[in-house]
Amino acid sequence: MPDQEHLPDVRTTAQAWESLFRTQVAVMRRMQGLPEFKKLSMREYDVLFNISRCPTGWTRLNELNEALLISQPSLSRMVERLVAKGLLQRRTAEQDQRGIEISLTEEGRELQRIIGREHVRHLHEMIAPALSAEEFGQLQLLTEKLRNGLKRAD
Amino acid sequence: MPDQEHLPDVRTTAQAWESLFRTQVAVMRRMQGLPEFKKLSMREYDVLFNISRCPTGWTRLNELNEALLISQPSLSRMVERLVAKGLLQRRTAEQDQRGIEISLTEEGRELQRIIGREHVRHLHEMIAPALSAEEFGQLQLLTEKLRNGLKRAD
DNA sequence: GGTCAGTAGATGCAATTGCATGTAAACTGG
């Protein structure tokens, strides 16, 4: 081990978390009203976005659920609604007859792209003035490291 | 201005935000099931916590609303429920007869403290292994700076 | 191969949420 890094105490971790959390709230709150989220709520967009990131294009419902804060029954019904809107398609998983796989339809993919572009543009306007490029880079590294280092849920 | 810091591009800001957001989701998701949130949902606890931070002990409803992601009618009714549970008290504001001020009751303050202690303890267990004390400090500074530097909502 | 525990989603139902709108008080310009 190179330099001695001392372990964080409770105050340090609590304050850092609180600051991160409040920042997330502040940004989300400003984003809520923006026009791109008129057609789809932010939660729904987040579902489309997560699916769009899957290499194969298909995800298992339970896997998707882990990336979201909503409960399993809520996701189940949200997917139902998004299928009804023509934005998603479902199929039963090959190797596990209990499982459901979902993917974006062409329409869903297109809507995700449209909203995504607007979203990124507005996000950039909102947060870019606050930090330098170097600081954003540090922030990304620190949050990635934090996320990857979380103690496994028991 | 000392060194030349270059301005962040769109990719840089979007990736940093996404990483922060995903980290927040990962932590919140693990927190949801913990026993301290059996008596009160996380949203409700967050309300008590925010009020507990007010120097005077009283807050205006609209001011409190700005620190939360829920809508104004939702907060209005959540406060109603928390008053019914005996955790909050309400009064009309002195200088503005339209306004409502709320504060914790003794019972509410005590419950907030109990949940808060458990929460901080579990949070620490969960995230402390991920970063050093110095890194948590950097994370706090960066998120504070980000929050304070957000472009004003139009 | 049959029983039993565990996992993936679906569903009934009550509670919570948000949207649109309502009411009342405060501000504003003449």
Place this chain on the structure above:
DNA sequence: CCAGTTTACATGCAATTGCATCTACTGACC
């Protein structure tokens, strides 16, 4: 001072959410 606008919160109501539970399938053990 008074009409018109804005602000703060409440309320009707439909949509969404979560909890508890159910069904169907899987995997393990014997």
